[in-house]
Amino acid sequence: MEHKIIFTGPVGAGKTTAIGSISDIPVVKTEARASDEVAQRKASTTVAMDYGILNLGEGAKVHLYGTPGQERFSFMWDILTIGGIGLVLMLDNAREDPLKDMEFYLDAFKDFIGKNQVVIGITRMDMKPRPGLYTYQTKLAELNLNVPVFEVDARERSDVKVLLLALLAALDPGVRR
Ligand SMILES: Nc1nc2c(ncn2[C@@H]2O[C@H](COP(=O)(O)OP(=O)(O)OP(=O)(O)O)[C@@H](O)[C@H]2O)c(=O)[nH]1
Ligand SMILES: [Mg+2]
Numbered sequence: 001m002e003h004k005i006i007f008t009g010p011v012g013a014g015k016t017t018a019i020g021s022i023s024d025i026p027v028v029k030t031e032a033r034a035s036d037e038v039a040q041r042k043a044s045t046t047v048a049m050d051y052g053i054l055n056l057g058e059g060a061k062v063h064l065y066g067t068p069g070q071e072r073f074s075f076m077w078d079i080l081t082i083g084g085i086g087l088v089l090m091l092d093n094a095r096e097d098p099l100k101d102m103e104f105y106l107d108a109f110k111d112f113i114g115k116n117q118v119v120i121g122i123t124r125m126d127m128k129p130r131p132g133l134y135t136y137q138t139k140l141a142e143l144n145l146n147v148p149v150f151e152v153d154a155r156e157r158s159d160v161k162v163l164l165l166a167l168l169a170a171l172d173p174g175v176r177r
Contacts, residue, residue: 001060004083005167007050008109009090010101011069012041014123014154016050018090019064022160023052030068038070047073049080054164062164077108086117086167090154091136094124099131099139106143118145119167121152121160 007015020027030048038045050066065080067073081087089105091098102120106113120136136149148166152159 002063003061003085003168003171004063004065005086005088005164006081006084006112007064007066007088007090008077008105009069010092010095010105011038011045012095013069013090013092013101014121014152015066015069015090016046017154018088018121018152018160018163019050019052019066021155021157022054022164023064024055025053027052045070048076062168074108081109081112084112084116086119086171087112088163088167089118089120090152091120091122092124093122093131094128098122099135102136102139103143106145113145117167117170118147119163119170120147120149121154121163122149123152123154125151126153 007019009015016029028051030046031044032047034042034045046066046068048068052064054062054064056062067077067080087109091101095101122133122136133149133151140147150163150166152163154160
């Protein structure tokens with residue numbers, strides 16, 4: 001059994017880091033030196049995709065794909081979702097308006113989300129604890145979306161695992177078929 005899951009979200013949310021934390025193979029990355037506004041935040045950014053594999057045992061595998069965060073590479077977003085069964089939306093709580101980021105990505109991936117499962121992971125809550133998870137849940141309820149939201153540190157394998165297991169658990173009935 002092989003499945004494909006996509007990690008998306010804004011620049012620096014921790015997509016590449018999360019895939020690195022959970023992958024059983026060295027992650028295939030397409031990092032390039034960051035230019036313009038991204039350079040102030042970090043040295044490199046994903047320009048095409050990340051790729052890793054999580055082995056679930058008994059031959060079951062999850063293929064993990066990370067999108068670039070930068071909007072100018074958004075042509076990759078649709079390409080990377082093809083064949084996917086679930087989406088992990090990572091949001092950086094320390095960005096200017098993470099709730100707006102959430103709405104932006106939910107809209108950008110709305111066709112995929114309409115047919116597949118989503119989970120949300122909020123990073124950098126250690127650096128900026130507000131907004132809290134409740135604020136995200138309230139916004140999601142307003143948007144009529146039933147999406148689990150977790151606090152995660154993308155550097156922590158156990159945190160990323162919780163996120164993926166929540167996604168896989170939600171998918172389970174479909175996955176078994
Ligand atoms: N303090 C803190 N740092 C975190 C947390 N999660 C991730 N990071 C750091 O945030 C940075 C995330 O960088 P990337 O993984 O490159 O982010 P990305 O989402 O792949 O970004 P792009 O590819 O540019 O879109 C890394 O330096 C991580 O170590 C967290 O919960 N707390
Ligand atoms: Mg990246």
